[in-house]
Amino acid sequence: MRTIELAPGEQLSASMLTREGVLPADITAAAQQIIDTVRAEGDEALRRYSREFDGVELESFRLPQEQIDAALEGLDPAFLASLEKAAAQIRDFHEREVQQSWFTTRADGTMLGVKVTPVAAAGIYVPGGRAQYPSTVLMNAVPAKVAGVERVVMVTPPQRTAEPGACPISPYTLAAAKVGGVDEIYTIGGAQAVAALAYGTASIPRVEKITGPGNAYVAAAKRLVSGDVGIDMVAGPSEVCVLADATAKPAVVAADLMAQAEHDPLAACYLVTCDAAFAAEVERALGELLPASPREDITRTSLDDQGTVVIAPDMPTAVAAVNTIAPEHLELHCDNALGLLGSIRNAGAIFVGAWSSEPLGDYVAGPNHTLPTGGTAAFSNPLSVDDFVKKSSVICYTPEGLLADAPATQRLAQAEGLWAHALSAGLRRRALELGDASVDIAALREADLTAVAWPEDDAQTVVRGAKQDS
Incomplete structure (x- = not known):
């Protein structure tokens, strides 16, 4: 040292x-080429990359349930007990992270809030091939299930040492998938697995979020698909x-x-x-x-x-x-x-x-072991339930609330030169003040639309509203 x-x-x-x-440019370029090929050729590209990178011939990528069940037989009871203990404590910790939708109502009846919704499908990448990482399965699958994700998909490279006809994934990894609540398992790894999760193929439907660690090619692929799909971090x-x-x-x-x-x-x-x-x-x-x-x-x-x-x-x-x-x-x-x-x-x-x-x-x-690396802990968070949900702001105005906030909205829109923004609020004010007929097309032909959008007498209204709010 x-x-x-x-x-x-x-x-x-x-x-x-x-x-x-920074990921090396050659690795990023190679990952981009793999992504582009998978998007263009789908399953055929996945089969070709499996032969090239993993040395296996795959007709089907999804692991059959009977193969999973067979692989679980004969596992050490002490290992299974340890796995169950870990899963229970990981689940207990992440259940404390769950956020509920919330709403509040102002005095004028306007309702504001946040609606929390889990993503529909999440893909978890689990390194494999030469090793097995059951802990990685739990740390990604459990918070996803706690968040309410309906479809949790696991991708992992097939083990090169698997005998013909044998399960190509470690039984320890499969046991963790079962305990963690994984719904689908695909024997695909590398940047090609990330591409399949992000864009989908005939055999692998796409997901909304990809999490989990991997080698430099996996990290580069996650960075490249970010924006088309959500990712946890580039580790x-x-x-x-x-x-x-x-x-x-x-x-x-x-x-x-x-x-x-x-x-x-x-x-x-x-x-x-x-x-x-x-x-x-x-x-x-x-x-x-x-x-x-x-x-x-x-x-x-x-x-x-x-x-x-x-x-x-x-x-x-x-x-x-x-x-x-x-x-x-x-x-x-x-x-x-x-x-x-x-x-x-x-x-x-x-x-x-x-x-x-x-x-x-x-x-x-219990806390998640998927953590920010390389100094990114200065601005990033551990993997959590929040990574598997999305939040929608909810805004529901009453007529009284509209009249209270429209003047300030119109003034700010005028300052930014956005006439239709101001008109949107102004037409609603006009309908409340003069009746619904005042915003019919025929009535608006006779109206001064600029005055509707940018009323000149609103300055005192805005000030009075601010005083009342304070």
């Missing part, structure tokens, strides 16, 4: 970090930042850094501390623990290439460094961890105190 030692009065800046926040490599003082245990901190580093050679690990001697102890602990890891090569590469130790002169500077990093996961291994919580502005998930292991959040704690 490289070390940045801040001098008294010096602050960590974003330029001191080694992040790459980069996973990352953790540990803020630790001398009360922390070096071996525990080292294990927590390794827990993130073993994900990916590109995973980023940060240690921020005011104690250089403590940082040295963590480095020594890493040297002891790394040889025992079955994923030593990946973990060591991540720590060597992406690991950073920040030595701050004092705790306020250390906290400022954390906020500059804006990590996906933040662990507070400090004597006054809870007291520091209010000073943390930028983090996807905050693990408070030495007992709060980040892997607990990955699997069973």
Whole structure:
């Protein structure tokens, strides 16, 4: 891990970090070509990409229910119990996020509010192929179902090691799909799966929202289809930042850094501390623990290439460094961890105190583990029920409300030079003041429409209305 030692009065800046926040142009171009091909050729393109990228021949993409049921047989009861526990706690947490539609009525009877509606269909991307991620299934499917999404579709690459005729998806992943409430499963991965979800094919109906992590091609595809379909975020490599003082245990901190580093050679690990001697102890602990890891090569590469130790002169500077990093996961291994919580502005998930292991959040704690990466925690949120709903403003005026607000509306429209905006309100005023016949076409032929749109005597009306409102 490289070390940045801040001098008294010096602050960590974003330029001191080694992040790459932009997807490479060649990956974006390749993803665009795949998307365009899927849009043009549909299922045939999906079959061709499955042969090329996954090494499998697929006639049908949807996994039959009987294959799902067969794959669930014989699973370790302890695993299933753990899966059920995780799902229950994830569901309980996200049920607290649910927002109801709400309405309010003003004194003049005008009703205003918000109507909350779940999206009709959501697609969740689950990485696969060489590995399985049942936790990712739960973290995406459960909040979608809590939000009320009727059709939750899962796409995941087929496993290359599947025997002929065997289920091409890990039974652990299938079990999570069943527990999480997934309605449809398609054995498609990569940018082509994102394209199919966004635009639909003959075999895969389109969805309104796409969530879930993936490789760089998946991330690029999600960015490219955003706008035609909703997405959760464009996620980069996973990352953790540990803020630790001398009360922390070096071996525990080292294990927590390794827990993130073993994900990916590109995973980023940060240690921020005011104690250089403590940082040295963590480095020594890493040297002891790394040889025992079955994923030593990946973990060591991540720590060597992406690991950073920040030595701050004092705790306020250390906290400022954390906020500059804006990590996906933040662990507070400090004597006054809870007291520091209010000073943390930028983090996807905050693990408070030495007992709060980040892997607990990955699997069973309840809050979502789909989090903003690459510093985007400065302005982005974890995946939540809100990602699977849309909100509509509701505006219902009474005649009294129209008369109260029309003058100000017309004045503002006049200031912007939007004559028909003002006329829209003015015709309603005229109908209320002079009767419905006053807005018939024949009557309007004789009317001064400019005066209807922009009445010259409205200034005092607007002022009186403002005084009454106040």
